[in-house]
Every structure is written in structure tokens, then in C-alpha cells.
Amino acid sequence: MSRTQRIVSIFFLIFSAAYLVGSLSLPLGTARKPGPGILPVAIGVFLSFTSLLYFVKVFLLEKISSKDDKEKEIHSSRNFLRLMGLLFFLCFYGLFFKILGYMLSTTIFMMGVMPLLEVRKWTQILLVSILTAGFSYYFFTAVLQVNLPQGIIPF
Amino acid sequence: MGAMQGLLYGFSMALTPGNLFACFLGVLIGTIVGVLPGIGPVGAMAILLPVTFKQNPVTAMIMLAGIYYGSQYGGSTTSILIHVPGEPTSVVTIIDGYQMTRKGRGGAALAVAAAGSFIAGTMGVIALMFFAPFLADQAIKFGPPEYFAIILVSLILVSRVGEESMIRSLLMLGFGIAIGTVGMDMSTGFPRFTFGRIELMQGIDMIAVAMGLFGVSDVLLMAENISTIPPVPKVKFRELFPTKREWRRANLPMFRGSAIGFLAGLIPGPATTISTFYSYTLEKRISKQPDEFGKGAIEGVAGPEAANNGACAGAMVPLLALGLPFGPAVALLLGGLMIHGVQPGPLLIAEHPDIFWGVVSSMYVGNVMLLVLNLPLVGVFVKILQIKNYLLMPLILLICVIGAFSVNNSLLDVWVLIGMGIFGYFLTKAGFNMTPLILGLILGPLMEEKLSMSLRMTRGNIFEILTRPLTAAIFVVCIIVLIAPYLTRVIKRSFSAKATF
Numbered sequence: 001m002s003r004t005q006r007i008v009s010i011f012f013l014i015f016s017a018a019y020l021v022g023s024l025s026l027p028l029g030t031a032r033k034p035g036p037g038i039l040p041v042a043i044g045v046f047l048s049f050t051s052l053l054y055f056v057k058v059f060l061l062e063k064i065s066s067k068d069d070k071e072k073e074i075h076s077s078r079n080f081l082r083l084m085g086l087l088f089f090l091c092f093y094g095l096f097f098k099i100l101g102y103m104l105s106t107t108i109f110m111m112g113v114m115p116l117l118e119v120r121k122w123t124q125i126l127l128v129s130i131l132t133a134g135f136s137y138y139f140f141t142a143v144l145q146v147n148l149p150q151g152i153i154p155f
Numbered sequence: 156m157g158a159m160q161g162l163l164y165g166f167s168m169a170l171t172p173g174n175l176f177a178c179f180l181g182v183l184i185g186t187i188v189g190v191l192p193g194i195g196p197v198g199a200m201a202i203l204l205p206v207t208f209k210q211n212p213v214t215a216m217i218m219l220a221g222i223y224y225g226s227q228y229g230g231s232t233t234s235i236l237i238h239v240p241g242e243p244t245s246v247v248t249i250i251d252g253y254q255m256t257r258k259g260r261g262g263a264a265l266a267v268a269a270a271g272s273f274i275a276g277t278m279g280v281i282a283l284m285f286f287a288p289f290l291a292d293q294a295i296k297f298g299p300p301e302y303f304a305i306i307l308v309s310l311i312l313v314s315r316v317g318e319e320s321m322i323r324s325l326l327m328l329g330f331g332i333a334i335g336t337v338g339m340d341m342s343t344g345f346p347r348f349t350f351g352r353i354e355l356m357q358g359i360d361m362i363a364v365a366m367g368l369f370g371v372s373d374v375l376l377m378a379e380n381i382s383t384i385p386p387v388p389k390v391k392f393r394e395l396f397p398t399k400r401e402w403r404r405a406n407l408p409m410f411r412g413s414a415i416g417f418l419a420g421l422i423p424g425p426a427t428t429i430s431t432f433y434s435y436t437l438e439k440r441i442s443k444q445p446d447e448f449g450k451g452a453i454e455g456v457a458g459p460e461a462a463n464n465g466a467c468a469g470a471m472v473p474l475l476a477l478g479l480p481f482g483p484a485v486a487l488l489l490g491g492l493m494i495h496g497v498q499p500g501p502l503l504i505a506e507h508p509d510i511f512w513g514v515v516s517s518m519y520v521g522n523v524m525l526l527v528l529n530l531p532l533v534g535v536f537v538k539i540l541q542i543k544n545y546l547l548m549p550l551i552l553l554i555c556v557i558g559a560f561s562v563n564n565s566l567l568d569v570w571v572l573i574g575m576g577i578f579g580y581f582l583t584k585a586g587f588n589m590t591p592l593i594l595g596l597i598l599g600p601l602m603e604e605k606l607s608m609s610l611r612m613t614r615g616n617i618f619e620i621l622t623r624p625l626t627a628a629i630f631v632v633c634i635i636v637l638i639a640p641y642l643t644r645v646i647k648r649s650f651s652a653k654a655t656f
Contacts, residue, residue: 005585012326019333022348029343031615036340036347039603043336047329054322079379086378086552087577090371093556094569102557110549117378117545128546136553145209146561 012051020044101151106133165512181221189229196226198369212495213513224467231268244463251455263397271461275413276522279468290476294501299608308633309423331595363571371576405457412461420469423481431459
């Protein structure tokens with residue numbers, strides 16, 4: 001069993017316990033007039049039981065296999081940094097999307113992500129970022145008529 | 156409305172310039188998505204669903220359906236030419252398709268795959284045209300208890316079919332149903348797990364979840380390994396024609412695959428993938444040259460490629476006749492219907508004949524378009540594989556963020572997208588399948604509503620629900636399907652023990 005599976009099993013255990021505790025505070029109603037808590041409690045119990053089974057399977061029944069780790073885990077620190085970088089810029093994009101507006105936040109996002117994807121020339125990064133932001137803005141607003149946030153730039 | 160009358164009505168809509176363009180766009184995007192490893196039809200449909208807001212429901216459904224069945228055509232291209240499956244549904248095609256390419260018969264394999272997909276698509280649509288209205292007529296007689304039983308059994312079967320670990324599937328199912336309870340309870344109006352936030356009163360948006368799980372997580376997985384695509388062999392137009400002998404061998408597998416695929420689509424689960432395995436196993440078992448399988452047997456391409464397209468049409472039957480999606484892609488089609496204010500269910504065909512017949516007719520047109528796109532233009536699609544990752548990956552992320560934001564103009568949906576993307580990444584690494592989660596999210600609230608109505612109907616007597624004839628029959632079928640594999644194993648073991656004796 002890989003380390004990832006252990007992390008996921010712990011997550012499910014915590015989630016299901018929290019969900020069950022939360023669902024017990026909801027009114028159950030009666031069998032004739034079921035309340036909003038009936039399905040959440042049932043699912044909470046079901047999830048807790050299943051996550052416990054999975055936890056036991058992952059932690060107690062099978063050992064960590066180094067072969068599994070090689071196959072399933074991130075292979076190198078370079079890939080790990082790329083992944084962390086992508087997540088950072090994705091979170092940045094979510095945080096500043098409305099504040100900076102679509103154009104500026106998208107340009108910064110592209111300029112941050114492209115070096116992670118092994119583009120080295122800064123002129124290429126700058127040009128592709130600005131063009132992508134511009135063309136996509138036009139496509140979404142003019143063609144698809146999607147409302148995009150303006151932010152500090154008036155478009 | 157009779158079938159032929161309906162079909163003509165459907166063509167009167169499908170052949171309008173706007174709907175023709177939507178169909179073309181859908182099948183084109185579907186083919187491209189099918190060719191590109193990494194992003195699948197579910198991700199593409201989730202990403203483009205918000206884009207369809209401004210369209211009318213018929214046009215939106217035509218485009219989304221086009222992406223769904225179009226991706227089945229595209230997935231075979233990379234499987235056959237470079238040993239890389241464009242979609243999970245084309246994994247089986249690699250076995251013999253790539254071997255045919257190594258023998259210089261890649262063009263013939265592509266042609267047979269496209270022809271098989273076309274035949275299955277057309278046969279599937281004909282069956283859909285007759286079967287769905289019939290099923291919808293019967294389903295009008297279903298009450299809440301029957302619906303509750305069908306949904307519960309579907310969710311159980313989805314966790315059982317095509318998944319090696321039942322515990323993982325059940326976990327995903329439970330998690331999906333759990334997050335579906337967030338928001339205002341439909342029956343009582345009581346807020347659940349909203350933590351006082353108004354944005355959560357509407358619940359967690361399915362589109363943001365689907366885009367995160369299938370779009371963002373795919374990009375994160377691609378980011379781990381930015382490998383170069385191996386050189387793609389050139390296929391000349393004249394090489395696209397199989398020999399007479401190859402056509403003769405491919406004929407019957409195409410028809411068998413179509414039937415297997417359509418029937419698989421009626422059952423909950425990853426029908427488009429499972430049907431390819433069934434078809435391949437069947438063709439190998441009944442072939443007069445079973446030794447050729449794995450070395451370039453054309454039946455190993457024809458059958459599975461027909462099966463995955465047949466499954467697309469089959470999966471549309473429960474969606475359009477009952478309003479129940481049995482797979483993630485059709486779940487998004489259901490989402491599309493609901494977003495456009497169309498109530499799915501057995502009354503859909505009667506109340507919205509334009510949607511049903513418009514989509515069915517467009518599937519005929521779409522299949523013809525796909526045949527033209529995938530044969531003479533296969534070289535163009537193969538060039539798409541050369542799109543640089545530094546363009547494709549950020550573009551997918553951008554579209555996901557815009558799509559999530561545009562649903563409710565809310566940043567919460569963007570955070571759900573990002574959160575689900577990260578969650579989906581870890582789940583995929585840990586070997587989980589996303590299908591039960593999405594189905595739990597969509598069908599969970601519906602199941603709860605039907606259970607609540609059933610309990611009110613029977614004054615709280617749950618056993619009365621279980622003893623209704625149709626409900627009981629549905630549960631009995633479910634039990635049989637669940638225990639059948641174990642029974643088969645026990646019977647086989649006892650037979651082999653007797654033989655040894």
C-alpha cells in the first residue's frame with residue numbers, strides 16, 4: 001500500500017467522523033415524516049464504517065511496498081516542485097481573479113506556470129501570456145458572452 | 156408522436172444552421188479530446204457546460220452529446236498509431252491495433268475502427284429511438300418507491316461493476332452522497348452543513364466538482380510527467396482501405412460489438428470501458444484464429460471500437476427515458492438539462508419532444524460527420540498531439556476556472572474546483588475511481604427525495620416499499636447480479652473438483 005493511500009484513508013476517517021457528528025445535530029423527524037437528518041445520519045454511519053474498513057486494510061493488513069511507492073508516488077523533486085508551483089499559481093489565480101480582474105490575473109498566471117512547464121525564453125513567456133489572456137478574454141466575453149471580472153483594469 | 160414522425164421533427168431542428176454547427180463543434184471537440192491523452196470527454200463536457208448557458212436546451216444538448224460520442228472515435232487514433240490510449244475506452248484497442256500498425260496496417264485499423272464506430276453509433280441511435288420512448292411510457296407508471304429502488308440499486312451496481320476494490324468504490328459513493336446533502340434540504344427547506352454561509356445554501360455545484368475531479372486533477376497528473384509523445388507514423392490516404400479479407404473478418408465483430416455496447420450502456424457503471432473488454436473477450440473466444448489475437452487480429456479492433464460507441468447510445472436510454480444517468484458523462488448531460496430548466500424523467504419525451512428528437516436526429520448527423528473527420532482527416536488530428544504542454548495545460552486550467560466562476564459568479568465555486576482538483580489528484584494516485592462519487596453527488600439528492608416521498612406514501616412503513624412487485628423485482632435482480640460472480644466461482648470449483656476425481 002502506498003503512502004498516498006494511507007493519507008487518503010486518514011482523510012476519509014476524519015471526514016466521516018466529522019460528518020456523522022454534524023448529521024446527528026440535524027432533526028431526524030419520524031418514519032411517517034422524515035426529517036432532514038435521516039439520510040445524513042445513514043450516510044455518516046455508512047461512511048464511518050467503510051472508512052474504518054479501508055483504514056484497517058491500508059494500515060494493518062498490508063505493508064508499504066517500496067515498489068508501489070516507486071510506481072505511484074511522485075518520482076523526482078523536480079516533478080514535485082512543478083506540481084507545487086502549479087497549485088500555488090492556481091490558488092493565486094483563485095484569490096486574485098476577482099480583485100485584479102481577468103486580464104491581469106490570467107497574464108500573471110500564465111507567466112508563472114509556463115516556466116514550470118519548461119519554457120525558458122522570457123520573450124516567449126511574455127508574448128504567449130499576453131496573447132492568451134487577450135484572445136481568451138475576447139472569446140469568452142464577445143463570442144460566448146460570459147461575464148468576467150474587470151478588477152483594477154477596466155476590461 | 157410515432158418514431159418516424161419524431162425523427163422527421165428532430166431532423167427539422169438538427170439540420171438548422173445553429174444546431175448543425177453545435178453538432179459539428181461537439182463532435183470536433185470530442186474527437187480532439189479523444190485523441191489527446193490526459194483530458195477525457197467528462198472533463199471536456201464539464202468545462203464546456205457553463206459555456207452552454209446562453210444557448211437553448213436543444214443546441215446545448217446536441218453539442219454536449221456530440222462531445223460524448225465523438226470522443227469514442229478519437230480515442231482509437233493514438234491507441235492504434237502510438238500505443239497510447241487516448242481514452243480508457245480505447246485501452247483494449249491497443250492490444251491488436253498497435254500490432255497492426257507495426258505490420259504496416261495502421262491505416263486499415265483506423266478505417267475499421269471508424270467504420271465500427273459509425274455502424275455502432277447508427278445502430279445504437281436506431282435502438283435508442285424505439286427503446287427510450289417505450290421505456291418512458293412504462294416508467295410513467297413508476298411511483299417514488301420504484302424510483303428509489305432503481306436509484307439505490309444503480310448506485311450499488313456502480314460500486315460493484317468494473318472496480319477491483321469495492322471498499323474504495325463505496326467510500327467514493329458515500330462521499331459523493333455526503334457532499335450532495337450540503338445546502339437546503341429539498342423536502343423540508345432545512346439548511347444542512349452550510350455553516351451560516353449563504354453561498355452554500357444552494358449546495359455544492361456539481362459542475363465545479365466535475366471540472367475539478369476530471370479537469371484540474373488530470374492537469375496535475377499530466378504535470379508530474381511531461382513526457383514527449385513518441386513520433387507518430389504517417390498514414391497515407393490510400394493506406395486507409397482495408398483489404399477484402401480484413402473487411403470480411405471485421406464485419407460481424409462490428410455488429411456484435413454494437414449490440415454488446417448498447418446493452419452494456421443500459422447497466423449502471425463505466426459502460427463504454429467495460430463493453431470493450433466484453434467485446435474483446437467474446438471475439439477471442441469465438442474466433443477461428445484465436446492465436447492471432449494480440450498479434451494484430453482485426454477483430455480485436457472492430458469489436459471493441461464498435462462496443463464503446465454502442466455503449467454511448469445505450470447509456471442515453473436511461474437518461475432520456477427515466478432521467479437517471481448511469482455514468483459520469485451522461486450525468487453531465489443530466490446536469491445540462493437541469494441547468495436549462497428541463498426536468499429529466501419519463502415525461503421528458505412527452506413534454507420536450509424537441510430535446511429528445513433533436514438529440515437523436517443530431518446523433519445520426521454527428522456519426523456521419525465523425526466518419527468524415529476521422530478517416531480522411533486523421534493526419535490533422537494526429538498533429539494535435541504535437542500541441543505543446545505549456546499551452547494545453549494552462550489553457551485547461553484557465554477554462555476550468557472561468558467555467559466554475561461563470562456558474563454562479565461566485566468564488567466559492569472556484570475554490571471547490573481547486574479543492575476537488577487536488578482531492579481528485581490524490582484519489583487517482585491512490586487508485587480510486589471518480590465515477591461513484593459523481594453519481595452519488597447527482598443521484599443522492601434524488602434518492603433522498605424519492606425515499607422521503609415513499610415513506611410519506613406508506614406512512615413510514617418501509618417494508619411496504621420493499622414488497623411492491625416492481626420494487627421487489629428490482630432488488631432481487633440486484634442481489635442476483637451481486638452474488639452471481641461468487642456463485643459462478645463456487646460452481647466452477649465444484650466442477651473442476653469433480654473432474655479431478
